[in-house]
Structure formats: structure tokens, C-alpha cells
Amino acid sequence: MEPNEIQFWLEILNIVTISALSISTIILTVLISKKNTGFNEIQIREIINNAFYKINESSINLDQDPTNITYQRIFFSHVECYLNIYDDLCGTYLDGKIDKKRFEKNYKDELINLVTDEMFKDYYKPEDQLKSKYGVSIV
Secondary structure, X not given: OOHHHHHHHHHHHHHHHHHHHHHHHHHHHHHHHHOOHHHHHHHXXXXXXXXXXXXXXXXXXXXXXXXXXXXXXXXXXXXXXXHHHHHHHHHHXXXXXXXXHHHHHHHHHHHHHHHHOHHHHHHOOHHHXXXXXXXXXXX
């Protein structure tokens, strides 16, 4: 296979993966709105884990060829999807569509780790590190 052909198929794979993660986010929103708490929490965790797996998977390719633009796009697309899932999850918390006590128990430390993680530093301003875009402090 020629390098241009490989690049083309990687772009197609990226589009398919991003579409799948976007669908997962939509499913997450629908599940949360129905408030079937036990079942939803398992699916929420599965969606988060799947998105994080995609970041790790794409970082392997990026590590092998850091200058490859396609690998860079795929990696950063996966990071965006991962962060968007948390953003949607926080939005449902603020809208009261999820059990707030359970949310805080399950996700507070995870969110603090997320916004202070070196890997995601470019996505959060230092002065806003422990504050969501909604203006809510998570500590």
C-alpha cells in the first residue's frame, strides 16, 4: 500500500471513530435523561473507558511517528471526544438529570485529576483549573 493510500484509510478510520464516540455521547445524554441510575452508571463508565481507550490506542501510533499529521489529528480528535463526554456529564449534573450525590462520589476526584493532568493542560487555563466552563468549582 502506498503512503497516500494509508493516509487516506487512516483518515476514514478517524472519521468512523469520532462518529462512534459522538454517538456514545448522545447515548450518554439519553441514558442520563431517563434516570435509570444503576444501569446508566455502568454505561456511562463504559463510554468514558472506551473514549480513554481510544486516546491510548491512538497515542501508540503517534509515538511511533510523532510527525505524522494524520496520527496527530486522530489523537487530538480522541482527546476532544473524551473531554466532551465529561463536559456533557457535568452539564447533566447541573441540569439535575443525574443523582448529584452519586455523581460527586463517583466523579469528583476523577474531574480534579482530569483538569490537573499534564496531558490535558492545553485544554484548561491555569486560572480555571479547578473550575468548569459553567463556573462551578469542583473542589
